[in-house]
Amino acid sequence: AQKVTQAQTEISVVEKEDVTLDCVYETRDTTYYLFWYKQPPSGELVFLIRRNSFDEQNEISGRYSWNFQKSTSSFNFTITASQVVDSAVYFCALSDLIQGAQKLVFGQGTRLTINP
Amino acid sequence: EPEVTQTPSHQVTQMGQEVILRCVPISNHLYFYWYRQILGQKVEFLVSFYNNEISEKSEIFDDQFSVERPDGSNFTLKIRSTKLEDSAMYFCASSREDPNTEAFFGQGTRLTVV
16 A cells, blocks of 8 residues: 655744755555645645656756655655745655556645744 | 635525535545544545546545535535534535646635534
């Protein structure tokens, strides 16, 4: 069975600090996709990134970066120079492809609070 | 930019009543999904729908739940007889046939059963 573990339930940092959110996954599939979603206080799910299992290149998008390591089944997310607007719950997710459909298995989420 | 829209944003219903949550997926998407998030917990898969039929459902999606695509644009989730534990945020999502693209989520419907 597929599983995503986000061991950090809550993280609180001061603005401008760097912060890394951990994500560890389990799957028996050889082809899968990993995602990060942001859930701000307003409640919607905001897509941040998708990574397929064959692409282990790290990705940077502005202050956000992602480190995918297949050897440790991890897909960690780092925010550099954090800002108050980054405060949200962040979910890591794993996609199980069922005949083309994407069934997402989510982690428990990490509540990130950035203090001014 | 196209988006998935859900109505209503918040629904309050009495226990035992039927509710229908509505979603308009992105127009060229072929896969549709419902997810549920009980307050403070993780997001859980309920059901996926393709070619006018359910392609997979979770253990949560029991006989009280049903989905329908009544016309070319709407995708609905019906809960036949609501229970207190059905109170949650319900997210609709849709995706293209290409598995290399992400699913897009709606803003959610908060269902409160009293």
